[in-house]
Amino acid sequence: MKKYNFNAGPSMLPREVIEATAAACLDFDGCGLSLMEISHRAKNFQPVLDEAVALIKELLNVPEGYSVLFLSGGASTEFCRVPYNFLKKKAAYLNTGTWSKKALQEAKMFGETVEVASSADANFNYIPKDFVVPVDADYFHITTNNTIYGTEIRREWDSPVPMVGDMSSDIFSRPVDVSKYDCIYAGAQKNLSMAGVNIVIVKDEALEKVGRPIPTMMNYMTHVKGGSMYNTPPVVPIYCAMQNLRWIKAHGGVEAMDKLAHQRADILYAEIDRNKLFRGTAAVEDRSLMNICFVMTDEYKDLEAEFLSYATERGMVGIKGHRSVGGFRASCYNAQTIEAVEALVQCMKDFEATH
Numbered sequence: 332m333k334k335y336n337f338n339a340g341p342s343m344l345p346r347e348v349i350e351a352t353a354a355a356c357l358d359f360d361g362c363g364l365s366l367m368e369i370s371h372r373a374k375n376f377q378p379v380l381d382e383a384v385a386l387i388k389e390l391l392n393v394p395e396g397y398s399v400l401f402l403s404g405g406a407s408t409e410f411c412r413v414p415y416n417f418l419k420k421k422a423a424y425l426n427t428g429t430w431s432k433k434a435l436q437e438a439k440m441f442g443e444t445v446e447v448a449s450s451a452d453a454n455f456n457y458i459p460k461d462f463v464v465p466v467d468a469d470y471f472h473i474t475t476n477n478t479i480y481g482t483e484i485r486r487e488w489d490s491p492v493p494m495v496g497d498m499s500s501d502i503f504s505r506p507v508d509v510s511k512y513d514c515i516y517a518g519a520q521k522n523l524s525m526a527g528v529n530i531v532i533v534k535d536e537a538l539e540k541v542g543r544p545i546p547t548m549m550n551y552m553t554h555v556k557g558g559s560m561y562n563t564p565p566v567v568p569i570y571c572a573m574q575n576l577r578w579i580k581a582h583g584g585v586e587a588m589d590k591l592a593h594q595r596a597d598i599l600y601a602e603i604d605r606n607k608l609f610r611g612t613a614a615v616e617d618r619s620l621m622n623i624c625f626v627m628t629d630e631y632k633d634l635e636a637e638f639l640s641y642a643t644e645r646g647m648v649g650i651k652g653h654r655s656v657g658g659f660r661a662s663c664y665n666a667q668t669i670e671a672v673e674a675l676v677q678c679m680k681d682f683e684a685t686h
């Protein structure tokens with residue numbers, strides 16, 4: 332049976348990206364050796380890293396004066412690197428869920444923090460709108476897509492201070508005005524590559540301003556100077572990212588990804604709103620295009636387990652919601668197909684017909 336992959340992360344990648352990566356793991360670049368068993372400094376690997384960096388700059392229209400880095404430790408390590416490198420006295424954070432909260436937690440170790448607003452009062456089902464960012468903050472941190480709660484900030488905000496964005500689960504799904512950010516970071520395993528690498532886009536002139544000693548590996552400047560090769564980088568995830576960046580470019584770039592994201596989400600949200608058994612959990616105006624969260628209406632609450640097994644029997648994978656929200660979550664990253672979304676919608680319709 333055909334499987335439709337709605338996993339939240341690690342998540343679906345284009346088949347050809349997986350095949351190209353698998354081929355390189357067997358024989359990299361026709362050299363007779365695996366990508367896993369050559370030096371990262373081999374002369375045929377450097378072009379992979381260079382192409383990946385160039386594609387990121389091209390796809391996101393990264394202005395001059397920014398560096399693109401491939402680092403390790405997941406987005407969770409950037410929660411710590413960000414304040415280490417940018418927090419002089421005070422940093423502002425918008426609390427829109429689990430990941431924002433964890434980012435803020437790390438910043439507290441480095442100076443004063445201001446939580447400008449939080450949607451914890453409603454289990455993070457919306458994006459706070461009325462708040463003030465202190466003008467004396469070193470930066471304002473946002474999580475553009477809340478993977479767990481299915482809310483998203485899918486527009487450019489004005490901030491009186493430079494922004495820092497955790498874009499782990501929506502990077503490359505839409506155009507971004509990088510010039511508003513001192514730093515953008517993302518773990519790769521949602522929308523870019525396999526797990527094992529994070530991409531970081533930093534404004535060079537914002538670095539080395541904090542005046543505190545920074546351990547070598549935590550210092551972004553180390554990696555800017557070292558071209559992401561200060562230590563051994565995760566070559567297979569970087570190779571996979573490069574292949575996926577090529578795929579995104581070949582499919583029309585981030586503008587096309589944005590259009591597709593809207594198409595997929597419109598189809599699925601329309602069914603959630605129409606079907607008497609289901610309701611969406613996120614505030615309509617803040618609905619994520621990436622992680623579509625829904626539950627069964629109160630009247631049909633006891634059918635949740637039944638729908639999960641019904642959908643699973645029809646090939647749906649990974650639609651069980653995160654325990655913090657319950658119900659269902661269909662993750663629709665760049666590689667997700669309209670066909671899969673339509674299959675899920677059909678499944679919801681058929682289930683409704685039997686009740």
Ligand SMILES: *Cc1c(COP(=O)(O)O)cnc(C)c1O
Nearest residue numbers: 405406407430476478499500518
């Ligand atoms: C998954 C996720 C993280 C954590 O990423 P790791 O790479 O596992 O550390 C952080 N932020 C967001 C928005 C995420 O979706």
